[in-house]
Amino acid sequence: EAQVTQNPRYLITVTGKKLTVTCSQNMNHEYMSWYRQDPGLGLRQIYYSMNVEVTDKGDVPEGYKVSRKEKRNFPLILESPSPNQTSLYFCASSLSGLGFETQYFGPGTRLLVL
């Protein structure tokens, strides 16, 4: 089954404790992206990647890191989480990042930073 998977689905952590949220897709997509969803703000893009070793900032990149060492994986790293990063995070992928393509979303990771 074609899908985007994320782990963990739920995470509670404390301020300053480094964490990684994994994202993997099995559709051989070149483009991958991370979004955060906050009430009343919709989805905002954090980082995206056009291909292996190619990443770029989205609209809200502060406090986040990403890497793209393999085509299928695109982990999101919070090196020193803060309470304002409490949010619902989605990973998405599409074939090559062209504007007309459908993006496929993971199930989401709900993060609480205390």
Next chain:
Amino acid sequence: AQSVTQLDSQVPVFEEAPVELRCNYSSSVSVYLFWYVQYPNQGLQLLLKYLSGSTLVKGINGFEAEFNKSQTSFHLRKPSVHISDTAEYFCAVSEDSGYSTLTFGKGTMLLVSP
């Protein structure tokens, strides 16, 4: 840069009634338009998209949307809603210029009651 406005944060409606969710966009170039749906505790999935051609686009689950270039709108409609349509609906836009990021509106929560 493109932007999307969803004027209604919540739309309550009774089962079997018609519904329209409004979406307006802004862009200096031609665009592609999307509606995504997020059911409770799930990721987003594509409902329908407008790329070119006929301005009336039909999607899954009986939804349709009409692209109106002069009014820069892409409103979503369904003639008769079901309880199972209760979800959050996101309008999104990308630019018709090769590689383009997807910009989302803030979402409209459709609440269907019996």
